[in-house]
Amino acid sequence: MNMKIYADNAATTKLDIDAFEAMKPYLLEDYANPSGAYSFSKKAKRALKEARQTIAECINAEPEQIIFTSGGTESNNHAIKHFTVPSDICHVVTSAIEHHSVLYACENSGFERFVVPVDKYGVVSADELEKVLRRYCPVIASCDSTLVTIMTANNEIGTIQHISELSEVAHRHGAVFHTDAVQAVGHIPIDVQAMGIDMLSASAHKFNGPKGIGFLYSRNGLLQIFHHGGAQELGMRAGTENVSAIVGMAVALKKNIEEMKHSTEHLHHLTEILLTTLRSADVEFMLNGHPTERLPGNINISFKSKSGEGLMHMLDLKGICVSTGSACDSVNQQVSHVINAIDVPADYREGTIRMTFGKDNSEQEAVDIANVLIRIIGI
Numbered sequence: 001m002n003m004k005i006y007a008d009n010a011a012t013t014k015l016d017i018d019a020f021e022a023m024k025p026y027l028l029e030d031y032a033n034p035s036g037a038y039s040f041s042k043k044a045k046r047a048l049k050e051a052r053q054t055i056a057e058c059i060n061a062e063p064e065q066i067i068f069t070s071g072g073t074e075s076n077n078h079a080i081k082h083f084t085v086p087s088d089i090c091h092v093v094t095s096a097i098e099h100h101s102v103l104y105a106c107e108n109s110g111f112e113r114f115v116v117p118v119d120k121y122g123v124v125s126a127d128e129l130e131k132v133l134r135r136y137c138p139v140i141a142s143c144d145s146t147l148v149t150i151m152t153a154n155n156e157i158g159t160i161q162h163i164s165e166l167s168e169v170a171h172r173h174g175a176v177f178h179t180d181a182v183q184a185v186g187h188i189p190i191d192v193q194a195m196g197i198d199m200l201s202a203s204a205h206k207f208n209g210p211k212g213i214g215f216l217y218s219r220n221g222l223l224q225i226f227h228h229g230g231a232q233e234l235g236m237r238a239g240t241e242n243v244s245a246i247v248g249m250a251v252a253l254k255k256n257i258e259e260m261k262h263s264t265e266h267l268h269h270l271t272e273i274l275l276t277t278l279r280s281a282d283v284e285f286m287l288n289g290h291p292t293e294r295l296p297g298n299i300n301i302s303f304k305s306k307s308g309e310g311l312m313h314m315l316d317l318k319g320i321c322v323s324t325g326s327a328c329d330s331v332n333q334q335v336s337h338v339i340n341a342i343d344v345p346a347d348y349r350e351g352t353i354r355m356t357f358g359k360d361n362s363e364q365e366a367v368d369i370a371n372v373l374i375r376i377i378g379i
C-alpha cells in the first residue's frame with residue numbers, strides 16, 4: 001500500500017532537495033576522479049575540499065581532522081578498532097546502551113572492555129564513569145591506552161548525554177574520548193572543542209543527506225591507517241572518494257544546522273500533540289528516556305501487556321511507519337538491550353515502539369498516529 005505517514009526518522013531521513021541538486025553535477029557532468037592530475041578533476045577536487053571545510057565548521061573542527069567514511073558504523077568501528085595505542089594493553093570503556101556498531105566493535109577490538117551502567121532515563125553519570133576509571137586507571141600515566149566511547153544521544157530512547165562532563169572525567173584519567181554522534185549531529189548543537197571530544201562519528205542519512213556516506217572527526221595522531229591503497233583521506237582511508245555524496249552531506253548538514261532552532265520547536269510541538277492526545281484518551285503507557293533532555297521528535301513508549309512488534313505491524317497496515325527500536329537490528333525482534341538497561345518494568349518491555357518525527361511531519365500526522373494507536377490499544 002502507499003505510505004501515509006513516515007515516523008521513523010531515526011532510522012533514516014528523506015534526502016533534502018537542496019542536497020540532491022548539489023549532488024547531481026558530480027554524477028552527470030563533473031564526475032572525474034578528484035585524485036586525477038588533469039584539469040577535468042579540478043572541480044571534483046575543489047568540491048571535496050569545500051565540503052570538508054563546511055563539515056569541519058559545522059562541528060568546530062579543522063578540515064584536516066575530517067575523514068570521510070561510508071557512514072556511522074564504519075566510523076565507529078575505525079575509531080575503536082584502529083585507535084592508536086602506545087602499549088600492548090588497552091582498555092575500552094563504554095555504556096550499556098550504545099549502538100551495536102560500538103558494542104560489537106568493543107567486543108571484537110581485542111581490548112579489555114568495561115561497561116558503565118545507566119540510570120532509569122538512560123543517562124551515564126560522570127560519577128559512574130569516574131568509578132570505572134578510578135578502579136582500572138588509578139594513575140594517569142597508566143591510562144594513555146584507554147578509550148572511552150559514550151554516545152551523544154541514544155538512537156532508541158533519545159536521551160542526550162552530558163558529553164562535556166563525561167569527556168572531562170575521561171581526560172582527567174588520561175583517556176581518549178570518542179562519541180557516537182550519529183543521532184545527534186544536525187539535530188542538536190555539537191562543538192567538539194567546547195565539548196572536549198577527541199573523536200566523533202556521524203552519518204549523513206540521519207540528517208537528510210544521502211545514504212552510504214558519513215565522517216569521522218579525529219584529533220591528530222589518534223588513529224592508525226584504515227584502508228591501505230592510495231593516499232586518499234589524508235592517507236588514512238584509501239579508495240576513490242564518493243564526491244557527489246560528500247557534497248550532498250555537507251549541504252544537508254549546513255542546512256539542518258541553519259534551520260535547527262525552527263526544526264527543534266516544530267518537533268517538540270509534534271511530540272506534545274501526540275502524547276497529549278494519548279493521555280486525553282486515558283491510554284496507559286510509559287515514556288522511555290529522559291523526560292526533557294532528549295532528541296527532538298523522539299518518542300519511545302511502552303504499553304502494558306502488548307506486543308511492540310504487533311503494534312508496529314498494525315500501524316503499518318494503516319500506512320504508518322514506526323519501529324520497535326533500532327532499524328539496524330530489525331532482524332532480531334527480542335526486547336532491546338536499551339530497554340533492558342533502563343529497567344523498564346517486565347510487563348511493559350515487549351510493548352515498546354519508537355516514533356521519530358522529522359522536519360517534514362505535520363501536526364495532523366501526529367494526531368492521526370495517536371488516534372490510530374488509541375484504536376489499536378483498545379482492541
